[in-house]
Amino acid sequence: MRLYNTIHKKIEPVSPIEPDIIKMYVCGPTVYGDIHLGNARAFVVFDQLYRILLHSFKRVLYVRNITDVDDKIIHAAKEKHMSIDDLTTKTNARFQEAMDLLNVLPPTVQPKATQHIEQMIHMIVTLIEKGHAYVEQGHVLFSTPSYDNYGCLSQKSLDDLISGARVEVAPYKKDPRDFVLWKPSQGDDIGWDSPFGFGRPGWHLECSAMSHHYLGNTFDIHGGGIDLIFPHHDNEIAQSCCAFSVPQMASIWVHNGHLMVNHQKMSKSLGNFITIWDLLDRYDCEVIRLALLMTHYRHPLNWQYESTIEQAQNIYDKIKRSLDYIGHANKDEDVDADIISYLQDDLNTPLAIQRLIHLSQEKAPSLFKSAQFLGLFCKKKVISLSDQEIESWIHKRKDAKMVKNFQEADRIRTFLKDQGVILEDTKDQTIWYVS
RNA sequence: GGCCGAGUGGCAGAAUGGUCAUGCAGAGGAUUGCAAAUCCUUGGACGUCGGUUCGAUUCCGGCCUCGGCCUCCA
Numbered sequence: 001m002r003l004y005n006t007i008h009k010k011i012e013p014v015s016p017i018e019p020d021i022i023k024m025y026v027c028g029p030t031v032y033g034d035i036h037l038g039n040a041r042a043f044v045v046f047d048q049l050y051r052i053l054l055h056s057f058k059r060v061l062y063v064r065n066i067t068d069v070d071d072k073i074i075h076a077a078k079e080k081h082m083s084i085d086d087l088t089t090k091t092n093a094r095f096q097e098a099m100d101l102l103n104v105l106p107p108t109v110q111p112k113a114t115q116h117i118e119q120m121i122h123m124i125v126t127l128i129e130k131g132h133a134y135v136e137q138g139h140v141l142f143s144t145p146s147y148d149n150y151g152c153l154s155q156k157s158l159d160d161l162i163s164g165a166r167v168e169v170a171p172y173k174k175d176p177r178d179f180v181l182w183k184p185s186q187g188d189d190i191g192w193d194s195p196f197g198f199g200r201p202g203w204h205l206e207c208s209a210m211s212h213h214y215l216g217n218t219f220d221i222h223g224g225g226i227d228l229i230f231p232h233h234d235n236e237i238a239q240s241c242c243a244f245s246v247p248q249m250a251s252i253w254v255h256n257g258h259l260m261v262n263h264q265k266m267s268k269s270l271g272n273f274i275t276i277w278d279l280l281d282r283y284d285c286e287v288i289r290l291a292l293l294m295t296h297y298r299h300p301l302n303w304q305y306e307s308t309i310e311q312a313q314n315i316y317d318k319i320k321r322s323l324d325y326i327g328h329a330n331k332d333e334d335v336d337a338d339i340i341s342y343l344q345d346d347l348n349t350p351l352a353i354q355r356l357i358h359l360s361q362e363k364a365p366s367l368f369k370s371a372q373f374l375g376l377f378c379k380k381k382v383i384s385l386s387d388q389e390i391e392s393w394i395h396k397r398k399d400a401k402m403v404k405n406f407q408e409a410d411r412i413r414t415f416l417k418d419q420g421v422i423l424e425d426t427k428d429q430t431i432w433y434v435s
Numbered sequence: 436g437g438c439c440g441a442g443u444g445g446c447a448g449a450a451u452g453g454u455c456a457u458g459c460a461g462a463g464g465a466u467u468g469c470a471a472a473u474c475c476u477u478g479g480a481c482g483u484c485g486g487u488u489c490g491a492u493u494c495c496g497g498c499c500u501c502g503g504c505c506u507c508c509a
Binding site for chain 1: 437438439440441446447448449450455456457458459465466467468469470471472473474501502503504505506507508509
């Protein structure tokens, strides 16, 4: 298994720190509103990575957090006149629904930030003790000059960061690049008591605290969107390496490219976003997943209305037809070996899908398992007839056709259609599928 | 300004140092009680200028164009 490591800018072998076990942390959603298709891409990509890791190693510990305390959440709750708890609970439920629709496997753990405040406070105390953080006007800030390696992930030098600063520097910062570990909460704002006063954690801290809590000092893979490289992941590295006195937080850093609309990033602030729910009335959620995997995860995915999803639909239909043609019994074959090796080579889903199309054209028996490995054709539609009953009706219809009793043949086809089963005659056989 | 990435046939979109993507559209054909669909064949491309090489769309460098990050962001 090989993966592109952002920190070294090259493809490297995945070799677990502890034998046979891979520990992976992926930055999850901030639950204040529905995820859009760009967010969904990240979770589908890392789900596919999770699947190939599960196949390639004995054990995989996969942690994906839920950010349920954040200024955006506070604002959204006020706007919607909801309690924070109510908003985050409902949004999280919608998120889980989306993951389920896209056939994203549940991670080993989905820790919530609010349930790890204690660990975060502990980290801050350590950082202050070690001289990497300071208290100023009720805020606790990380001192970026105290960490020589700051910016190692994004390759940003300290000077570049200053010259590029676009934002007013808060008065409580000793250095413009310092970032907040703890901020004070006023009035009825959400907050917790701490040695530094009533307040709440800065955004970057939770991932450091929770990844350490579940995966230890240094773990194998840390993932997220490309936009998280700086400052989020660089800040995580700074906090974790300083607090836990380790040279590196994770061995391999994996980042997925953006979903683009008209050559611009899909984002909530630009308003150019769609959600998977916007597509569900016209497209199967598995078609959405396929569309998201047809582009390599590190490349930008340009979402063209509607051709991107239409192409996925066409490919999906062709594979589905082949599956129907192969039949509904022959499903015990292993996943195609080429697909495994493509995925093991920096998660090359486009090549894997190309191979899947070829398997489909060849009507290969491994098609079903291979498609399922990519998270496709996992959802089974329920019908009242058993496979055997359907086959029996098809047989009766064949007999009727043999004696040119087309009336009876059409009657059977209509009967099955009413049950949700569609028959199609091909050159040498009759195939069926559930509508 | 700094760091990073992308530029492929009519459209969309992959892989790749020499031979195939694939989907839609186009052309020709096959199959068919009906329905629905499928299959086969075929044309057409690699931003630009150099370099490395027996050979580059693929590797390297310059240039042009576009995008991302440098503020919250998957």
